[in-house]
Amino acid sequence: MKETSKSPPDLKPSDELSAMRRALLAWYDDGGRTLPWRVRPEDRAKGITPDPYAVWLSEIMLQQTTVPHATPYWRKFLARFPTVTDLAQADRDEVLAMWAGLGYYARARNLHKCAGVVADDHDGVFPLTETALLKLPGIGAYTAATIAAICHDEATTIVDGNVERVISRIFMVQTPLPKGKSDLRALAAALSDPTLDGFERPGDYGQAVMDLGATVCTPRSPTCGLCPWSGDCAAKAAGVQTDYPKKTPKKKLPVRHGAAFVLRSGDAVLLHRRPDTGLLGGMMGFPGTEWGPKPKDDVIRAAEPTPRNWEQSAVEVRHVFTHFELRLSVFHSEIAAELRGEATGDVAIWAPLDRIKDYALPTVMTKVLKAAH
Numbered sequence: 548m549k550e551t552s553k554s555p556p557d558l559k560p561s562d563e564l565s566a567m568r569r570a571l572l573a574w575y576d577d578g579g580r581t582l583p584w585r586v587r588p589e590d591r592a593k594g595i596t597p598d599p600y601a602v603w604l605s606e607i608m609l610q611q612t613t614v615p616h617a618t619p620y621w622r623k624f625l626a627r628f629p630t631v632t633d634l635a636q637a638d639r640d641e642v643l644a645m646w647a648g649l650g651y652y653a654r655a656r657n658l659h660k661c662a663g664v665v666a667d668d669h670d671g672v673f674p675l676t677e678t679a680l681l682k683l684p685g686i687g688a689y690t691a692a693t694i695a696a697i698c699h700d701e702a703t704t705i706v707d708g709n710v711e712r713v714i715s716r717i718f719m720v721q722t723p724l725p726k727g728k729s730d731l732r733a734l735a736a737a738l739s740d741p742t743l744d745g746f747e748r749p750g751d752y753g754q755a756v757m758d759l760g761a762t763v764c765t766p767r768s769p770t771c772g773l774c775p776w777s778g779d780c781a782a783k784a785a786g787v788q789t790d791y792p793k794k795t796p797k798k799k800l801p802v803r804h805g806a807a808f809v810l811r812s813g814d815a816v817l818l819h820r821r822p823d824t825g826l827l828g829g830m831m832g833f834p835g836t837e838w839g840p841k842p843k844d845d846v847i848r849a850a851e852p853t854p855r856n857w858e859q860s861a862v863e864v865r866h867v868f869t870h871f872e873l874r875l876s877v878f879h880s881e882i883a884a885e886l887r888g889e890a891t892g893d894v895a896i897w898a899p900l901d902r903i904k905d906y907a908l909p910t911v912m913t914k915v916l917k918a919a920h
């Protein structure tokens with residue numbers, strides 16, 4: 548049995564929902580964020596429409612990071628690849644290198660793949676409906692709903708972390724996340740139901756709920772005095788805003804261990820390309836062991852590239868991925884330039900240290916390099 552304080556069908560009378568939507572849109576007209584990829588309501592009124600390519604880029608970049616961190620990347624991508632066709636025609640390594648620092652590299656690979664599909668199958672024109680967007684690689688339910696709402700004014704249900712927080716507080720949803728997601732989605736859908744009267748500007752409405760969560764209904768200190776929904780909010784009335792959303796306590800992440808080898812020769816270091824599939828797929832990194840549940844000296848010794856005079860760094864690299872924490876022992880060695888032999892093109896590369904940024908090293912490998920010096 549569901550534990551929401553109210554279930555979607557009788558959550559609030561429809562005239563109250565309509566009043567909430569009007570209040571939120573009025574707040575958004577003055578208080579919504581100005582973002583470089585966004586067309587503000589006053590500009591929409593003048594007939595300016597958002598560029599779906601630019602919106603898609605921003606949404607993919609923002610999935611695991613903040614607006615200030617993503618914005619320079621977004622600008623760099625748009626300057627280098629002004630259209631989705633330009634991005635599709637780019638070398639994938641260049642795209643991965645430009646993505647370095649944003650993390651979650653599967654996203655960069657999918658970005659490139661998706662650009663290819665839009666260029667080839669849609670003549671370089673981004674599809675705009677939620678249904679069509681969902682068929683593109685790397686576009687999930689949230690991104691499809693968001694692009695369709697923002698760029699096509701489709702009345703989709705947008706649910707991100709910000710929206711979940713706002714809705715959970717308004718209705719004091721008791722089921723903890725992640726189990727409570729379906730309740731929150733049902734409540735968000737009821738609030739953005741296009742069949743209720745007076746629902747205008749679905750794109751602005753979707754952006755407004757996200758903005759409310761990002762700027763007013765913040766996780767630790769919501770500024771309820773500025774909130775257009777303060778009179779509708781059950782958590783505010785009860786004085787328990789920050790108890791929501793309820794969350795299932797996180798399990799401690801498992802730890803995996805491994806080793807990485809940094810071989811230097813003159814001004815260059817040896818990099819290997821990781822296999823295309825799996826974590827950090829296709830990215831450059833240092834040769835190393837598999838990552839396993841226990842540190843094993845014999846595994847490390849078996850993986851040591853020649854030469855064998857490896858020195859272990861005092862610093863152990865720690866890096867947290869979504870599902871585990873990685874601890875890497877770092878070994879370093881040096882060989883004379885004339886002994887280094889051929890590095891084989893695409894798989895192994897001697898990378899000049901002064902151009903290391905060009906090689907799309909994921910953050911964990913940047914930590915390895917730092918630990919080796």
Ligand code: SF4
Nearest residue numbers: 764769771774777780
């Ligand atoms: S009243 Fe406060 S807690 Fe409730 S939605 Fe608004 S900002 Fe969030």
